[in-house]
Amino acid sequence: MKKAILKTVCCIAVLAVTASLMCACQADTSKVKETTAEQTTNKTDKTEKTSPKEKHRLIIDTDTGADDSAALILAAKQSNAEILGVTVLAGNVDLEQGAKNALMALETAGCTVPVYKGSNERFEGETIEAFSVFGKDGMGETDIINPKGTATDGDAVDFIINTVKENPGEIEIVALGPATNIAKAIQKDPETMKQTKMIWSMGTAGLGPGNASPVAEFNVYADAPAYKVMLDSEIPITVIGLDSCDGEAKWTDEQFEELLALNDTGKFVAKSFGKIRQFYADNGSEGSVMNCDAIAMMCVLYPDFIKDTWSCHGSCITDKGETFAQVLFYKEGFTYDVVSNDDFVYNVKLVTDLDKKAYFENFKNAISD
Numbered sequence: 001m002k003k004a005i006l007k008t009v010c011c012i013a014v015l016a017v018t019a020s021l022m023c024a025c026q027a028d029t030s031k032v033k034e035t036t037a038e039q040t041t042n043k044t045d046k047t048e049k050t051s052p053k054e055k056h057r058l059i060i061d062t063d064t065g066a067d068d069s070a071a072l073i074l075a076a077k078q079s080n081a082e083i084l085g086v087t088v089l090a091g092n093v094d095l096e097q098g099a100k101n102a103l104m105a106l107e108t109a110g111c112t113v114p115v116y117k118g119s120n121e122r123f124e125g126e127t128i129e130a131f132s133v134f135g136k137d138g139m140g141e142t143d144i145i146n147p148k149g150t151a152t153d154g155d156a157v158d159f160i161i162n163t164v165k166e167n168p169g170e171i172e173i174v175a176l177g178p179a180t181n182i183a184k185a186i187q188k189d190p191e192t193m194k195q196t197k198m199i200w201s202m203g204t205a206g207l208g209p210g211n212a213s214p215v216a217e218f219n220v221y222a223d224a225p226a227y228k229v230m231l232d233s234e235i236p237i238t239v240i241g242l243d244s245c246d247g248e249a250k251w252t253d254e255q256f257e258e259l260l261a262l263n264d265t266g267k268f269v270a271k272s273f274g275k276i277r278q279f280y281a282d283n284g285s286e287g288s289v290m291n292c293d294a295i296a297m298m299c300v301l302y303p304d305f306i307k308d309t310w311s312c313h314g315s316c317i318t319d320k321g322e323t324f325a326q327v328l329f330y331k332e333g334f335t336y337d338v339v340s341n342d343d344f345v346y347n348v349k350l351v352t353d354l355d356k357k358a359y360f361e362n363f364k365n366a367i368s369d
């Protein structure tokens, strides 16, 4: 099988714009805390109609290609997301390009938060082979990546550990690439990392087919040992698999045209998907493409978006062979004839149903000015 990677307000009046930007992406939480109950009641941001009021304090871990970029923009535009930092690793593209892409996506969304560079090698030391169907720059090769900012000094893994340590039980990590940075953080300081509130993992094939092999999804395939470390870490994990972004969740040609006509942010997102749309067309799937990373972000920020989850024991196969990087999900409560699940640790919530029809409209509303 061809290695086809189909990944692939706060306020009223004058305060509204400033405060909503701060709520969306500002790492300085003191500004967020200034929001009063009255102001919250008077929110006018249209995205609030479909998003909850609970604040999510996020680290976004990303191998930034076009779909990661869409997820970053979504988070930056949502007033219930506070991005404390973005950590980058190789995957869709190499580390340097991934950092530039993340910076550009955040700048496009009007968001300034620190971007840290992390792993260019797998958990076990081999270089991560960057592979992108989003073009050489991971962003459609249309010269849209010209960030003004640069990556912040310091290592992504240390940033993750220190941020969790300083905010025990509060940090949600949105994992949009291979699990290398996260596994390294777990290896370096497992007790601190257990204070992570939740890891939201866009990874695995879910209950469907893979895209790196018949059974494996790219993020897991790129570093299966790291994914195994993450699953075995005792940190709460919610998994959004490839099957969650298929079918009605795919974006159509007409929807990309809507984004092009919407505003500069919409143009940026639409252009970044140009190469992957061509890739799909060349592989017999013209007219719609998956956008998994932003769907994972929507799962974090729009609880009504998730319709069902299974409590599962998730197990990652790291032995070389046909099933390398497959993740098995043993559903809690299911009785097997030959395998007792009594001793399993139910370490994963697997998203098994979500509001796919609402995906594009929610995204478009979030980035509308």
Ligand SMILES: [Ca+2]
Pocket: 062, 063, 064, 065, 067, 068, 092, 176, 177, 293
């Ligand atoms: Ca990604």
